Amino acid sequence: MSNVEEFRREVRGWLRTHLTGEFAALRGRGGPGREHEAHAERLAWERHMAGAGWTCVGWPKEYGGRGATLEQQVAFHEEYALADAPARVSHIGEQLLGPTLIAFGTPAQRERFLPPIVAVEELWCQGYSEPDAGSDLANVRTRAEREDGGEWVVTGQKVWTSLAHEADWCFVVARTEPGSTRHRGLSYLLVPLDQPGVEIRPIVQLTGTSEFNEVFFDGARTHASHVVGDPGDGWRVAMATLGFERGVSTLGQQVGFRRELEAVIELAKRNGAAADPLIRDRIARAWIGLETIRCNALRMLGAVASGAPGPEASIGKIFWATWHRELGELAMDVCGAAGMLAAGEPYDLTDWQRLYLFSRSDTIYAGSNEIQRNIIAERVLGLPKEVRP
Numbered sequence: 001m002s003n004v005e006e007f008r009r010e011v012r013g014w015l016r017t018h019l020t021g022e023f024a025a026l027r028g029r030g031g032p033g034r035e036h037e038a039h040a041e042r043l044a045w046e047r048h049m050a051g052a053g054w055t056c057v058g059w060p061k062e063y064g065g066r067g068a069t070l071e072q073q074v075a076f077h078e079e080y081a082l083a084d085a086p087a088r089v090s091h092i093g094e095q096l097l098g099p100t101l102i103a104f105g106t107p108a109q110r111e112r113f114l115p116p117i118v119a120v121e122e123l124w125c126q127g128y129s130e131p132d133a134g135s136d137l138a139n140v141r142t143r144a145e146r147e148d149g150g151e152w153v154v155t156g157q158k159v160w161t162s163l164a165h166e167a168d169w170c171f172v173v174a175r176t177e178p179g180s181t182r183h184r185g186l187s188y189l190l191v192p193l194d195q196p197g198v199e200i201r202p203i204v205q206l207t208g209t210s211e212f213n214e215v216f217f218d219g220a221r222t223h224a225s226h227v228v229g230d231p232g233d234g235w236r237v238a239m240a241t242l243g244f245e246r247g248v249s250t251l252g253q254q255v256g257f258r259r260e261l262e263a264v265i266e267l268a269k270r271n272g273a274a275a276d277p278l279i280r281d282r283i284a285r286a287w288i289g290l291e292t293i294r295c296n297a298l299r300m301l302g303a304v305a306s307g308a309p310g311p312e313a314s315i316g317k318i319f320w321a322t323w324h325r326e327l328g329e330l331a332m333d334v335c336g337a338a339g340m341l342a343a344g345e346p347y348d349l350t351d352w353q354r355l356y357l358f359s360r361s362d363t364i365y366a367g368s369n370e371i372q373r374n375i376i377a378e379r380v381l382g383l384p385k386e387v388r389p
Contacts, residue, residue: 003069003072004069004071004072004075007068007072007075007076008072008075008076008078008079011054011075011076011079011080012079012082012083014052014054015079015080015083015085016083018048018052019083019085022041023041023045023048025038025041026038026041026042026045026085026086027083027084027085027086028084028086029041029042029086029087030042030086030087030088030089031087031256032211032358032359032361033205033207033209033211033354033355033357033358034087034209034354035087035162035163035209035211036209036210036211038086039089039166041086042086042087042088042089043089043120045085045086046088046089046090046120047119047120047121049120050118050119050120053066054076055090055094055117055118055119055120056094056098056117056118057072057073057076058070058072058073058076059098059099059102059114059118060102063098063102063110063114063118064114064115064118065118076252077252077253077255078252078255080252081252081253081255081256081259082255084259089120089123089163089166090117090120090123090124092123092124092125092126092162092163092167093117093122093123093124094117095244096124096126096171096241096244097113097117097124097171097241098114098117099241099244100171100188100228100237100240100241100244101113101114101228102114103240104188104228104229104237104240105228106225108225109190109225109226109228113169113190122168122169123163123166123167123168123169124167124168124169124170124171125161125162125163125164125166125167125169125170125193125213125215126161126162126170126171126241127142127158127161127170127171127172127173127191127215128140128158128173128238129158129159129160129161130142130156130157130158130159131157131159137173137238138182138183138186138235139182140156140173140174140175140186141156141175142154142155142156142157142158142172142173142174142175142217143155143156143174143175143176143178144172144174144175144176144187144189145176146176146224146231150223150224151221151222151223151224152174152176152189152191152221152222152223152224152226152227153219153220153221154172154174154189154191154197154217154219154220154221154222155217155218155219155220156174156217157214157215157216157217158170158172158214158215158217159203159212159213159214159215160203160212160213160365161200161212161213161214161215162211162212162213162365163211163213164193164200164213164215165200165202165210165213167193168192168193168194169190169191169192169193170190170191170193170215171188171189171190171191171228171241172188172189172190172191172217173186173187173188173189173234173235173238174186174187174189174234175187176231176232176234177231177232180232183235184232184235185232186232186233186234186235186238187227187229187231187232187233187234188227188228188229188233188234188237188238188241189222189226189227189228189234190222190226190227190228191217191220191222191226192222193215195220195221196219196220197217197218197219197220197221198215198216198217198218198220199215199216199218200213200214200215200216201213201214201215201216205357205358205361206357206358206360207349207354207357207358208347208349242313242366242367243313253320254290254293254294254297254320257290257293257320257323257324257327258290260327260331260355261283261286261287261290261327263351264283264286264327264330264331264334264352265283267331267334267335267352268283268334271334271335271336273333273334273336279330279333279334282330282333283330286323286326286327286330289319289323289326290323292319293316293319293320293323296315296316296319297316297320300313300315300316314367314372314375314376314379314380315372315376315380317366317367317372318363318369318372318373318376320362321362321363321366321369322362322363322369324359324362325359325360325362325363327355327359328352328355328356328357328358328359328360329356331352331355331356332352332353332356334352335350335352339352339353339356374386
């Protein structure tokens with residue numbers, strides 16, 4: 001038996017043994033559009049995982065991980081999803097910031113910030129998008145100034161900040177060189193959120209929940225040493241973080257996609273929608289698309305094995321985001337007229353309605369489709385860059 005098969009069996013056995021008792025009710029809880037579900041209980045579950053060494057499995061052992069190979073990490077995320085285990089609350093710290101610090105951080109930063117991520121003692125959020133710099137991240141206006149006393153003082157606004165209302169820290173892209181434009185003069189700062197000068201306002205979404213937030217910085221402070229990479233080199237670090245975001249966990253995400261597709265197929269058989277040849281054709285296309293997503297993800301992970309992933313990760317992002325949005329549309333068409341009725345008062349949604357509404361954001365967050373197409377055109381295909389004023 002290969003090491004990957006042994007590792008997969010170990011993961012499966014642990015989940016089968018421990019996702020019981022007080023944690024049994026957490027199966028299937030949380031996730032996009034449902035992050036409000038059982039947050040405290042999911043946090044307790046994840047700390048239980050940490051106690052057994054099942055967080056940050058892909059990190060090197062020297063930083064608290066298991067040093068799992070790329071194949072083992074894929075196996076972990078797939079088994080976690082197959083077990084219908086609850087959505088992770090520390091995903092942003094574990095999958096985005098942690099790998100970024102391992103690649104670009106100083107020894108002191110790794111010593112300070114990595115252990116609390118492994119133990120799920122500190123939660124993180126991502127401070128990238130702004131009202132005028134959502135898809136165009138290089139247009140960031142949030143600024144940070146270095147005081148003589150050694151602290152960075154941050155002023156500006158971030159928006160669509162996932163789970164900021166639950167986070168302890170935020171990694172913030174801010175302009176630190178006055179007069180700089182576009183990609184130049186940006187820095188990647190680690191900013192504590194529990195302090196004067198930080199206000200977090202939840203944004204009510206189409207689903208009626210508030211996973212996203214506005215975050216206002218009005219003279220918020222962070223230590224001078226809390227800049228990742230060199231000051232002014234934040235663009236390079238920020239792009240690497242986006243690459244890590246599209247890493248091995250996407251294979252687990254696809255297990256969830258497959259479960260959703262299978263449920264749509266079952267619904268179509270049950271309510272007669274499968275008799276419609278157009279519905280059958282769309283289901284077939286959805287199945288083919290899901291297989292293509294997996295192939296693209298596996299190809300993209302080859303870049304991860306050789307270091308920080310490159311712009312090819314944009315191909316995977318645009319493909320799965322579009323596919324998932326179309327799955328939501330297919331689900332509503334399979335539901336028919338019944339899909340127009342809420343499940344209850346005042347705004348109790350069915351799983352299909354929630355899928356349809358929240359998946360509209362898939363093609364916007366983590367880099368909009370439009371921006372992904374520019375990246376693919378310019379950095380993958382080598383086409384001329386877009387003309388800018």
